[in-house]
Amino acid sequence: MQTSSDICIIGGGISGLYLALRLKRSAPQLRIQLFEALEAVGGRVQTEPMLSGQFRAEFGAVRIEPDLQPLMDQFVQQLGIATSAITSHEACSAIRPDLTRLTPAERVVVEQAAGGDVAWALLWHGIAQVIGAQWPLASDHLERPARAVEKASFRRLAQFGGRPLYQQGMWNVLSEVLSHEAVEFTREKGAFYNFKNQNPNAADWICQLLDMRLMQRPSYIPQGGMQALIDAAEQAVRAAGVEIHVRHQLLAFGERADGALDLQLLHDGERVTLRTRRLILALPRSALEALAPSLPAPVQASLDAVLCFPIVWASCVMADPWWAPGTPPGSGEGATTRAAHFESHPEQPEAYGLAMFYNDDPWCHYWANLTDTPGARFPHKGRPVHSSDERLRQALVRTLQQTFGRDDEPQLLEWGLCDWSAAPFGAGVHFWKPGRDSEQVMRTLAAFALGDDGRAPQVHICGEAYSDFQGFFEGALRSAQRVLQALPANATSSHQGSDHECH
Ligand SMILES: Cc1cc2nc3c(=O)[nH]c(=O)nc-3n(C[C@H](O)[C@H](O)[C@H](O)COP(=O)(O)OP(=O)(O)OC[C@H]3O[C@@H](n4cnc5c(N)ncnc54)[C@H](O)[C@@H]3O)c2cc1C
Structure with a gap:
């Protein structure tokens, strides 16, 4: 079955959700569909309840810095999300240079x-x-x-x-x-x-x-964790009238003689064909590379302009924690981790604690190697992060012992990890390579045609990966804004053609 829409957005991360809302609000008459490969929207946000929901472990993004992320801050306010300030700063190293x-x-x-x-x-x-x-x-x-x-x-x-x-x-x-x-x-x-x-x-x-360098106001996190941001955004997008379809992975697309686009998607093991007039790919680098055969040569060549940075979060709940409420984050010194964050149970701080270990290169590779269970490296959305992997438990025990300089055995109740270098993300965050003109690449990706017969652009790429504020939600939103600015004037008017028949 084929359905036809005015705009198809692929990718339900923050950039796809933001763009869907902005587009639908500016042109309510358009039929806009958003397709997400995974079981839920949200992308690189994953808030996991641990210890029956008594802790919320963040396995993706953890904070919003209002001074660094004004667009994102505004979006949070528009969504009416209550937030809590983060007062603890990442620890700096106690080691000194020679x-x-x-x-x-x-x-x-x-x-x-x-x-x-x-x-x-x-x-x-x-x-x-x-x-x-x-x-x-x-x-x-x-x-x-x-x-x-x-x-x-x-x-x-x-x-x-x-x-x-x-x-x-x-x-x-x-x-x-x-x-x-x-x-x-x-x-x-x-x-x-x-x-x-x-x-x-x-x-x-x-x-x-x-x-x-100029950041002053404290960072914050939505009350209820980052998932509260995604829930509010998804609700707003649906309420505005955008159709959201999860478990739909875009496999390929191509242009028809009449200028419309045919999309091939995979849904629950079945191939589905859809037709749209305009396609927006709100995707990171590796997801775009998987679609490279459908992209024109200059766009394919641009995909290599950014570096992919892996990130693995590993977390555990401990009984009788070794830390007190308000223990500041650790800089990972002396342990196989980049940074350590500690939380205490609000009602029973002395009984339970949550330790979260953030790992980029090189320690992320150590952590990614610690689980043999299929799917456990990336237990994303709908698949609980809790692990029974003994090697992972032992690594967490050792990391806690290294962090606190103790050799007695901590009692771990639950543990898990999330490796963002697994598909469909391929990276935790991205950054521009030396020698690549980011402005030029962003312009190429913001709007392009599939054919070389001089037709108007009908495909757009946005997301954190190819933005001018990578590593942050802000980059994702800024690139979405760039796509909005790159849309031709008639893209959001009804004469674009809204023949919504099913074929
Ligand atoms: C561990 C970690 C910590 C971070 N910390 C922070 C932080 O504290 N503050 C901050 O501002 N930012 C942080 N970030 C960055 C932030 O999470 C990202 O910038 C942002 O979430 C990226 O959004 P996006 O929409 O560009 O891409 P994504 O979130 O990657 O969304 C892309 C979506 O596309 C889907 N998809 C992929 N391929 C297909 C396909 N073929 N068909 C359909 N759907 C597909 C994916 O499943 C995904 O949902 C962090 C990131 C990580 C990994």
């Missing part, structure tokens, strides 16, 4: 940062030299008029060493201005979101850091 191997200027930076985040201080010492007078660091603030435009222009035009900054890797440029000890310490000990073992595009990464 002062004898630093330059005199770097030693001053370390002394001034004493007791604070030395890696962050060294990073900014380096960045200040890389950007020089090209950005007004001293007078910068988030409300500066035209700052967004200036940042977009900085991203494309900034130079370092006589070459465009975007053509260079972050660790390359820092190595030109910092001692090796400072670079290595910053790379190894900085909590800079997953970039340790890869070399992100210097221009794009500095642009994000320019915002992160």
